[in-house]
Amino acid sequence: MLSAISQKxxxxxxxxxxxxxxxxxxxxxxxxxxxxxxxxxLTTLFFAKKYPFLDIVGVFDNAETALAESEKLRPQVLLLDxxxxxxxxxxxxxxxxxxxxxxxxxxxxDFAVESFEMDTLDFLVKPIRAERxxxxxxxxxxxxxxxxxxxxxxxxxxxxTVFIKDGRTQVKLRLHDIFYLEALKDYTGIxxxxxxxxVLASLGNLLNSPEFSGFVRVHRSYAVQKHFVDRxxxxxxxxxxxxxxxxxxxxxxxxxxxxx
Numbered sequence: 001m002l003s004a005i006s007q008k009x010x011x012x013x014x015x016x017x018x019x020x021x022x023x024x025x026x027x028x029x030x031x032x033x034x035x036x037x038x039x040x041x042l043t044t045l046f047f048a049k050k051y052p053f054l055d056i057v058g059v060f061d062n063a064e065t066a067l068a069e070s071e072k073l074r075p076q077v078l079l080l081d082x083x084x085x086x087x088x089x090x091x092x093x094x095x096x097x098x099x100x101x102x103x104x105x106x107x108x109x110d111f112a113v114e115s116f117e118m119d120t121l122d123f124l125v126k127p128i129r130a131e132r133x134x135x136x137x138x139x140x141x142x143x144x145x146x147x148x149x150x151x152x153x154x155x156x157x158x159x160x161t162v163f164i165k166d167g168r169t170q171v172k173l174r175l176h177d178i179f180y181l182e183a184l185k186d187y188t189g190i191x192x193x194x195x196x197x198x199v200l201a202s203l204g205n206l207l208n209s210p211e212f213s214g215f216v217r218v219h220r221s222y223a224v225q226k227h228f229v230d231r232x233x234x235x236x237x238x239x240x241x242x243x244x245x246x247x248x249x250x251x252x253x254x255x256x257x258x259x260x
Contacts, residue, residue, distance in 0.1 A: 028055040029144055030074060034066045034092065035081035040126060044079055044105055047133045053141055063087035067095055075099055077140065082106040093118045101143060103136055164197050175211060179228050179239050183221040218254050219247035226257050
C-alpha cells in the first residue's frame with residue numbers, strides 16, 4: 001500500500017501513482033486449478049485464462065501436490081474438482097480453508113450441499129458452459145474486489161493519529177504529519193513527506209471527522225494543512241515540492257491560509 005513520493009511533480013500527476021488505486025484496478029489473484037482428469041483440467045485452464053484478474057500459478061493433476069505447493073505459491077483462489085484419487089477436492093479445501101475463494105467444478109451435483117459447508121463461493125457442474133463459467137468469474141471478481149478493498153484500505157482514527165491497514169500490519173500516522181489529502185473517487189489519498197497511503201473513505205467524509213478539522217479544503221479534490229503551506233499563488237498552493245490547484249469556489253478559504 002505504500003509508495004515513494006515522486007519529487008517536483010504537480011499533485012494532479014500523482015493520481016495514478018497511488019499504489020492502492022493500481023491494486024484496485026489491476027490487481028491479480030493467484031489461482032490454483034486442480035483436477036485429475038486431463039481434458040477437464042485443460043478445459044478449466046482454457047476458460048480461466050480468459051480472465052486477466054486470475055494469475056494461474058499452479059495447475060495440478062492431484063490434490064497432494066497442490067497442497068505441498070500451496071505454502072510456496074500462496075493461492076488466493078481454488079478451482080477444484082471434487083472426486084479425485086487419494087485426496088479429494090473437499091479434503092483439499094478443508095486443509096486450505098484460509099484461501100480466500102473456492103469454486104468446485106465437478107461431474108457430481110450431489111456434492112453441492114456439502115461443498116457449501118466449506119465456505120464455497122460457487123459450484124459448477126461439468127461439462128462447463130461458457131456462460132455459466134463467466135457468471136462464476138464475475139461473482140468471484142466482485143467478491144475478491146470487496147474483500148481486497150476492505151482488507152487493505154481500512155483505517156481507524158484515534159485522537160491525533162490514524163491507523164492505516166497495510167496488509168496484516170497497522171501503520172500509525174500522526175495527523176499533524178499529513179501534507180494534504182486528495183480525493184480519489186470513493187477513496188482518499190493521504191500524503192506525507194515520506195509516503196502515500198490510501199483509505200476507503202471519501203474526502204468529504206474524512207473532513208467531516210473532528211480529527212481532520214485542521215485541514216482546509218482548497219479545491220474539490222484537495223485539502224491541506226496550513227502549517228505545511230510554503231506559499232500561495234493565484235492558481236496554486238505549494239507544499240514542499242507539491243503544487244496543489246486552487247478551486248474557484250474555494251478562494252475565500254485559501255485567503256484564510258494567508259490572513260489567519
